[in-house]
Amino acid sequence: MLAMGRRKAGWLLPLLALFCLGWADSWESLRATAATVTSVQAHFVQEKHLPILAKPLVSRGVFYYQAPGSLRWEYREPVQSVMVMHAGRIRRFVNGPSGWTEEQGAGLAAMQVVMEEISQWLAGRFDANPMFQARLEPGRRIILTPKEEAMRRVIQRIELDLADQPGVMQRVTIYENENAFTRMAFDHTVLNARIDEALFRSVP
Amino acid sequence: MKRLFIILLLVTMLPACGRLPQIRETDPATAQRTAADCATLFPKGAWQFVHAIQFFPPDGSNQTLMGVVRLNSETGQLQIAMMTIEGLVLFMAEHDGVTTTIQRAVAPLDRPGMAQGMVDDIRLIFFAPDPSGAEIGHTPEQERVCRYPLPDGGLEEIRPGAHGAWEIRRYNPFHRLRRSVTPLAGENALTAGIPARVELIAPGLAGYRLVMNLVEATPIEHY
Numbered sequence: 289m290l291a292m293g294r295r296k297a298g299w300l301l302p303l304l305a306l307f308c309l310g311w312a313d314s315w316e317s318l319r320a321t322a323a324t325v326t327s328v329q330a331h332f333v334q335e336k337h338l339p340i341l342a343k344p345l346v347s348r349g350v351f352y353y354q355a356p357g358s359l360r361w362e363y364r365e366p367v368q369s370v371m372v373m374h375a376g377r378i379r380r381f382v383n384g385p386s387g388w389t390e391e392q393g394a395g396l397a398a399m400q401v402v403m404e405e406i407s408q409w410l411a412g413r414f415d416a417n418p419m420f421q422a423r424l425e426p427g428r429r430i431i432l433t434p435k436e437e438a439m440r441r442v443i444q445r446i447e448l449d450l451a452d453q454p455g456v457m458q459r460v461t462i463y464e465n466e467n468a469f470t471r472m473a474f475d476h477t478v479l480n481a482r483i484d485e486a487l488f489r490s491v492p
Numbered sequence: 493m494k495r496l497f498i499i500l501l502l503v504t505m506l507p508a509c510g511r512l513p514q515i516r517e518t519d520p521a522t523a524q525r526t527a528a529d530c531a532t533l534f535p536k537g538a539w540q541f542v543h544a545i546q547f548f549p550p551d552g553s554n555q556t557l558m559g560v561v562r563l564n565s566e567t568g569q570l571q572i573a574m575m576t577i578e579g580l581v582l583f584m585a586e587h588d589g590v591t592t593t594i595q596r597a598v599a600p601l602d603r604p605g606m607a608q609g610m611v612d613d614i615r616l617i618f619f620a621p622d623p624s625g626a627e628i629g630h631t632p633e634q635e636r637v638c639r640y641p642l643p644d645g646g647l648e649e650i651r652p653g654a655h656g657a658w659e660i661r662r663y664n665p666f667h668r669l670r671r672s673v674t675p676l677a678g679e680n681a682l683t684a685g686i687p688a689r690v691e692l693i694a695p696g697l698a699g700y701r702l703v704m705n706l707v708e709a710t711p712i713e714h715y
Contacts, residue, residue, distance in 0.1 A: 336579045340562045340571040342540045342712045347577070361578070366707045367544045367556060369577045382556045382577070384546055384705075385689075391555045399578055442598070462579075470579035 311454035312428040315415055322412020325455040328353040330477040334363075339467045353410045358488040359403055373403045374488040381491040388492055409448060409457065420446070428452075455479055512647070512667050515629040515639055523628040529652040530628075530638035533660070534620040535686060538564045538715040541618075542708045545574070548701040557582070559704070563618055564715045572614055574601065587611050613692055613702070616662055617673055621648045646670070656687075669695055676703070 311321045329352045336345040349363040357376070363369040368383035378400040380391050408416050415422035419439060420432040428450035434440045444463040451458040456477045463469040517523070535541075545559045558579075562571040568589030575581045584595040585607050594607045601610075621640040630636050631651075638650045645665030652658045662671040671694055675687035686709055692702040 334579060336558075336575070338560065338573055338581070338584075340540075340560060340573055340584075342562075342710050345542060345558065345560070345579075347579075363577055366542075367558070367577055369556070371578070384556065385703075389554065392553050399576065399580070402578070402580075464581060468581065 312424070312430075312450045315422075315424065318414060318424075319412040321454040322410070324480075325410070325412075326355050326480050327483050328410055328455075328477065328479055329481060329483065330457075330474040332472050332474050335471045335473075337467070337469050337471070352483050352487055353407065354483050354485070354488065355411060357404075357407045357411075358485070359407055359410075360487050361403065361406075362492075368492075370491045371399060371403065372488050372491065373400070373407070374485075378403055379491070383492070409460075412455075414448065451477070453477070512639075512649075512663065513631045513633075515627045515631065515637055517629045526630075526636045526652065527623070527626070527628050527638060529636070530650040531620050531623075533650065533652070533658055534565065534618060535563070535709075536565050538562075538566075538712045540710045540712050541686065541706065543704040543706055544577075546703040546705070548703075550698055550700060558707075561614055561618065562712065562715060565619065567715075568619065569715060570611065570614060570618075572610065574610070583607070583610065585611060587615070613671065613694075616648070616660060616671055617690065617692065617704070621650075 311317055329350065331350050332348070334347040334349070336347075338345075347363050347367070348365050349361070351362065352358075352360040357373070359371075359373045361371040369380065371378065371380045378396065380396055380399070381388050382391050405417060408414070414424075414430050414432070417432075419435060421435055423431045423433070425431060430448040430450070432446040432448070434443055434445075442464070444465055446463070447459075447461040448457060449459040449461075450456070456479070457474055459471065459473045461469055461471045518526070539562070541559075541561045541563075543559045543561070545557045546554055547557060548554045556577060558575050558577060560571075560573040560575075563569065568587070570587040572583070572585050572587075573581060574583040580598075581596055582598045583601040585597075586593045586595060592608055592611045597607060601607075621642070623640065625641045627639040628637075635651050635653070638652075640648045640650075642648055647663040647667065649661040649663070650658065651661070656675065658675065660671075660673040661669060664670050671692060673690060673692045676689040676691055686706055688706050690704045692704070694700050
């Protein structure tokens with residue numbers, strides 16, 4: 289019994305060390321933690337802040353991620369919309385008065401870049417995109433700054449706040465400038481649960 | 493084949509070039525009531541509206557954008573932001589009552605004339621035309637109508653109908669229909685008289701259609 293207890297303690301020690309050291313103290317520890325994450329699902333609340341808005345525009349939804357690169361980003365209110373990325377292909381569907389329809393058009397190419405970037409973050413590769421300078425700050429915060437001036441005119445910086453729980457993102461804030469930004473806060477996060485692959489292919 | 497093309501072209505052009513019907517005057521009390529009904533279609537004071545906008549361009553595709561409109565009916569000031577559902581801002585512009593300033597325009601909303609066209613569409617939907625010089629009466633079909641001359645030589649018509657139905661029409665100086673705005677059938681008016689769904693049609697080969705679904709209407713104190 290004691291031996292079993294010692295064996296358990298021996299197995300737990302590296303894990304406890306990971307918690308004590310902090311899972312977000314270095315790019316290596318972030319990647320090591322993310323390597324243990326095969327899937328993520330969470331609820332999110334998105335707030336759009338713009339100088340012309342009397343109050344932020346709030347949207348709510350859920351997302352599903354399956355390593356290595358499948359993502360479903362689903363808005364449930366105020367507009368029902370689903371964006372899926374699977375096998376390198378991105379599609380967007382919107383529920384309107386005539387039911388669910390697939391949409392193309394402005395913003396979809398840009399959203400493909402964003403969706404791929406989110407997949408990289410969920411895989412722990414925060415410093416993988418050569419377009420951004422990544423900085424890890426105390427308090428589990430990562431700041432991504434565009435290297436190119438042209439990109440900085442669209443996105444000034446991105447702040448990623450990681451949760452206490454290893455592998456979990458708490459908040460993402462995308463700044464267009466100091467007064468115009470999009471903040472997404474995540475909760476009800478579930479790691480490594482089985483997700484039906486059909487979710488990344490079929491809509492709704 | 494060529495003849496067929498000409499016939500098709502003429503058939504297409506005919507409705508656009510149709511002569512505007514003569515407005516028949518009514519008695520002063522009825523005219524006053526019609527003028528009041530034409531004016532009530534538009535929000536009064538300072539408001540912020542958020543719409544989910546379905547955009548149907550001529551290529552047959554469609555896209556939904558979130559539109560924010562902040563306006564003051566007294567000063568004619570207007571601010572517009574168009575963004576994707578995910579919050580990516582594609583277009584921002586301001587109109588001070590006279591001139592339009594573009595603050596942000598991402599492709600394809602950065603095409604020449606696009607910003608002014610968008611501001612003009614929003615003004616057509618939300619701002620009452622200048623009532624000076626308006627003709628008030630009814631058409632030969634007994635439809636009530638307010639017809640306003642515009643600074644560019646064009647005309648704007650408002651036809652208030654029964655049971656909350658109405659139509660706004662914008663004509664160019666040659667009296668060709670350029671825009672029409674109607675509330676979609678079966679929808680009731682919401683806050684500030686703005687209907688839950690409104691449709692704007694820009695006819696023609698490069699024409700398009702917008703369906704604006706009201707998400708929220710917020711009165712604002714300072715603008």
